[in-house]
Amino acid sequence: MLLPNQSVNHHGHLVVGGCDTVELAREYGTPLYVLDEQVIREKCREYLDAFGRRLPQAAVAYASKALMTKAICRIMDQEGMSMDVASEGELYTALQAGFPAERIKLHGNFKKTELLRTALEQNVGRIVADSLPELQQISEIAVALGVEADVLIRVTPGVKADTHERIRTGQEDTKFGVSLASSAAMEATRLALELPHVNLHGFHCHIGSQLLYTDGFGLAAHIVMDFIASVRAETGYVAEQFDIGGGLGIRYCTDDVPPSVDRLAEEIAIALAESAQQHEIPMPQLIVEPGRSIVGEAGVTLYTIGVVKEIPDLRTYVSVDGGMSDNPRPLLYDAEYEVLVANRADAHPSHIVRISGAHCETDTLVAEVAVADPQPGDILAVQSTGAYSYSMASNYNRFTRPAMVMVNDGHAELIVRRETLEDLVRCDMVPTRLA
Ligand SMILES: Cc1ncc(COP(=O)(O)O)c(C=O)c1O
Structure with missing residues (x-):
């Protein structure tokens, strides 16, 4: 599968953002995260346009947990995005990168x-x-x-999104938010x-991640709007903002x-308009907070194949x-x-193989996949790794975390340098009695 920003050059090499990935692997080493800047910028614009056209006050907040680096923060700022952070480290990175606090x-x-x-x-803004x-x-x-x-108050709308249970968050049985079904959400309000x-500016919900259907968003929008209407009826308070979270799949x-x-924006805009009309309440300002769908397809991870083991x-x-x-996602x-x-991106994927990592676990990266006769020394590209790969990376087995290079129109630049062995021991302390 080639993504729209990818091609194969006359050497038969995979090209991303105008850069030959085999050259990138040679120059920066592997594993290497490669990120296409143009894809990220286009996704931001797609969101701002699709929601802005339908809901002129809408804001798009990039969920930085998907991929957080200073360069990403600069891009989000330049594109007029807001930003979600969910930890001290994410907040620190955003502020260090000069991202405006009022949009965080x-x-x-x-x-x-x-x-x-x-x-x-x-x-910070909210x-x-x-x-x-x-x-x-x-x-x-x-x-x-x-x-x-x-x-904002995070509410759980009771929507059981169709995705892996560990990234499903809008159902009743969850650690996140206050329940709409019980009286907790009204009490919190x-x-x-x-x-x-x-x-209080309004309410937030997030039903899950990697969602391949939009109906859950429409349902959540209706449910939260019903709640906004009951809040007005019971307290007189009119919510001015409704943040519907992220979750669009890639x-x-x-x-x-x-x-x-566009489909997502349409589903949400229709649900909001219908609910606002039905309850005779003003349309709140919509906030949407995508992560994966902004950066996911922009990323490719390059590895070097080391061992090919055939078990007859x-x-x-x-x-x-x-x-x-x-x-760690697999x-x-x-x-x-x-x-x-x-390095043979145009060759027929003739061999069904299992791609394994190099850790002391059965760390299967891809359980079964067709590839072009893989040989030691080949460069393997894993597609769509821009989201939740680097941001979830670890030093297990004391592996150094890979470098990340940003490509754009044939230019490549490091945005995260490769960790060194020295980095690995930087925080280690040896008590004097062991010295
Ligand atoms: C509160 C919240 N907002 C936004 C997101 C982003 O989701 P996604 O990357 O699927 O768009 C998440 C992801 O878990 C989240 O928990």
Whole structure:
């Protein structure tokens, strides 16, 4: 499978963003994350356009958990995106990159006091409160600092999205948010309206990730709008914002046919308009927070094939120089990928093999895939790895995390340098009695 930003040059090499991936592997080493800047920018524009045309006040907040680096923050800023962060590290990176604090939204089901304090001191645009105790805590910190806390409340709409259970978050049985089905969400709303130094701006929900149908979004929109109407009826409070989360799926394999951003915007816009009319409430400002669908298809990971082990009548194992440390998704979610031999990208995929990592686990990267007669020394490209690969990477087996290179119109530049062995021991301490 070739993605629209990819081609094969006269050497038979896979080209991404105008750059020969075999050359990239040679210059920067492997494993290597390759990210196509133009694809990311186009996705941002697609979202801003599709939602902006239908809902003129709409904001698009990039969910930085999908892929967070300073260069990504610069791109998001330049494209006029807002940004979601969900940890101290993500907030720190965004601020370090100069991303405007007022366009940052802080998430998390357990935000430590220091994180809430930093967010309030830095004047981040919104804090998404996840529970009643957290609302209380936000208020106390805001009072102590003498600042106002601008909050949304995360509600769980009870929508069971059609995706892997570990990335399904909108159902009743979840650690995230306050339940709409019970009285928790209404209680949280009343509390937020009473608490000093808390300004409630509206509600948030997120039903799940890698969603290949849009109906769940429409359903969630209706459910949250029903709630917004009941809140108005019971308290008089009119929500001014509704953040419907992220979750649009991407194409990992040929068979994946994700809905377009336009389709998503249409589904949500129609649901909002219908609900607003039905309940005679004003349309809230919509916020959408995509992560995967902004960066996922922009990324390719390059590996060097090291070992090809044939077990007669069983299968062929192709081992590459990375694995679960640079991409834990296959092990976490049974995620599937398509691959290409980058140095023979136009060759027929004649061999069915299993792609394995180099870790001390059965870290299968791709369980069964057709490739062009893989040989040691070949460069293997795993497609659509821009999201939740680098951001979930680890140093398991003390592997150094790969470099990331951004390509654009034939130019390549490092945006994350490869970790060194020295980096691996940087935080280690040896007690004097062991020295
Ligand atoms: C609250 C919230 N918003 C947005 C996202 C982004 O989801 P995706 O990357 O699927 O668009 C997530 C992902 O888990 C999330 O938890």
